[in-house]
Amino acid sequence: MIVGRVVAGVGNGMNTIAIPIWQSETARAEHRGKLIVAQLVTNIFGIVITNWMNYGFTFIPHSPVNWRFPLGFQCFFALVTIAFVLVAPESPRWLSTSDQEVVDEIQSLEVSVNHESEVQQSKPLKAIFKRNSKQQTLRRILLGAGTAFFQQVGGTNVIAYYLPVVLTRSVGLDNRMALILSAVDSMSLMFWGSVAALLIDRIGRKRLMLFGAAGSSVCFALVAVGLRYGGPDNKGMCVLPVVFIFVYTVFYGISLLSIPYIYPAEINSQQIRNIGTSFATTTNWLFVYVIVVATPTAIANIQWKYYMLFAIFNFCFLPIIWHFYVETANLFLEQIDRLFEIKHEAGNAISWAEATMIARTEDISDLAHTGKEKLETEHCEVVA
Template identity: 65%
Template sequence: MKSNFARHSVTIACGSGFLLFGYDQGVFGGLLSNKPFLETFNNPSSTVQGQIVATYDIGCIMGTIVSMVAGDKLGRKRSILIGCVILIVGGILQAASYSLAPMIVGRIVAGIGNGMNTIAIPIWQAETAEAHNRGKLIVLQLVTNIFGIVITNWMNYGFTYIPNSAISWRFPLAFQCFFAMITIALVFVSPESPRWLVMRNRIEDAKTTLVRLTGRPIDSPEVVQEVRQLVASVHHEAEVQSSVTIKEVFSGGEQMTFRRILLGAGTPFFQQMGGTNVIAYYLPVVLVRSFGMTDRMALILSACDSMSLMFWGAMAALIIDRIGRRKLMMFGVTASSVCFAMVAVGLRYSGPDGSNKGMSILAVTFIFMYYVFYGLSLLSIPYMYPAEINSQRMRNTGTSIATAVNWIFVYVVVVITPTAIDNIGWKYYLIFAVFNICFLPIIWRWYVETANLSLEQIDNLFRIKHEGGSGISWKEARRLALIENTTEVDDKLQGVNQAEHVEVRY
């Protein structure tokens, strides 16, 4: 029971942090059509609107840099606590703004806090979860992320009934501070990552944490064995990495460090350039400007669509570990390509005034269908894969790089979307259809499955593949990584190496 409480407290704290993340993602989509908000800031153009929204992402990039430099020193819990405090300051600045300057500063400050959280939270969850539940738990925290977007959509809709009051935009911006305070309280009562404690040579603290997470006595074989594995893994990586030059890091090495960093960073690139934030940040704007809907109807449909995404994201928890990350990514990018292509077709032939209702309905239908396929696949994988694929020593750095890639391309999409919708219309959605289909062969050729492997087994997978070279497939390397008997693994690798060097005579 104690172990369930400890693991559940981590999951709930992570979920609260990601609910805050989702709330911040969705809150501005409804404010860009809010009359008191627009009047306060002198009716900004679509370009300025894009910049107001996107400055948050600049802050997130800055937050990832902070975590990259200081994340391993601060620890997972402390990083989240500091991130939430910074976010509260940013929320207060935004809610109290009367001009663009403090609003932009508030957006950047809040982004710094959120950038720190989006690195620390997935790592903390991955390092405290059991291997067979890791994917499911990270999916569930992403579902709470979408719940944050649901809250903002319904809140913005509710405030349309007091359309002339400044509270209709100030309260939603201030309310993010409430979720930050809830997250702080939950993090305080949750255990630190045992892997991070071992990295800091706090072995006794790691044992105590494992007792909380497993519910077993401190001298039980399971706890003793887990500590030994963590210590061995950290020491091995320290030995390997300490002698590696910068050139060797970029060329590979036993742990294939650079390849793993690229694989982790690729997943948020697929997510962002696949078009998700055209919908997540701007769906009310899309429905008003591309489809000619009223503000209120756009907010109702946005809320319903985000609830659909929350449902399908929850369904992903049932299949993410069974089907695996790689297959779901291939499925997701293929289906997303079809959806954006059909949205483009529907808008192209709906007429400039939307007179062809059938084609308009087709386009809206596929916007809703996009969230079905996205929720089952690329919603959660970019947040779990970098934390899984990178080694213990490189996990914070690799996840920081992946998160920086995420926020860079969030910024790109968010800043250009209002202008692109106004200027190129249906062609903008076609761009994302092309991007998604181009991702398919990349995932099929280079991505490695991590489902149902412990973090230590993933390290072992890359070591085995590196030592076996072209003589061993990734499928066989995965099978060997699951084997506890190291003698069998060594015998297999020795046989592969001998086969590669044998001289054939005729």
């Protein structure tokens, strides 16, 4: 079991790093958000299957099949994944070399890579700590990892991982009813995650994070209140935590369910994208571990106060998101690079919104033709 868990952990770690990068590089800017949301909805579908399977096998408690089958059934999805990966296109973001749009994008990629080499003039690891860098590499890595921190410290795994425990130990439900509600909650999360696909590119990442953190803060506060005042003599208050656990799913599903898997791959430059996404993934799993280890002991010892901690954490995220985070929706990855350069060069003279407008107006095809002319000029000078 331990060896299998280690092997599965290494494989899952590779996938959680590679998949967001692959999707961000192969998708069009206007579709990038909704496609990665679709990935996360599929992920939640797996949790739905798991929860209903857990419930179903409670009816055969004395047979080894009740734990052997759920473990073995995971292999089915691994085989499906392998089959689909074999026919999936490779990154970078082009499949043909004849279409003019594709040619322009290839040239823009060449310009972007050459420009990054000129600006950073160092190896990737040195570029991270380079002072006064136009690419603002360290800031971008921290912004990407910050979304993973928000997701886990915001309390998602208290609900997703431990909801049956929460409902039995904190609310007082019986084990079978707790499993049913957990399965229904995961179905609700899948639905609201699907709704995010309609909003992620229209409303943007930053606004949805603000919406999600604010709503999650209120929900956890009300869960704590219900647990504090509920009990055998006040069963009406016991309903409050259950209701607001489901309401939390709405806010989380629309926002921080998917954004931590989109943002690190978008915000980091071509040169640092692998490193930045890996750091964000490491941050994610590190705090998954912290929350998963702490939760049973915290529920037993501080009870309702534990949920109030997550209300406070989510509230504290709001000024950080408002002040430091940059909107990436509907921008090409090269435009995001230009956005940071423009803001660095202009400083406080322009806002991030104004810098975004400037970066957006620099048409990708124009940049490609300009870069092509520059490359041809440099080539002629070398020949001369």
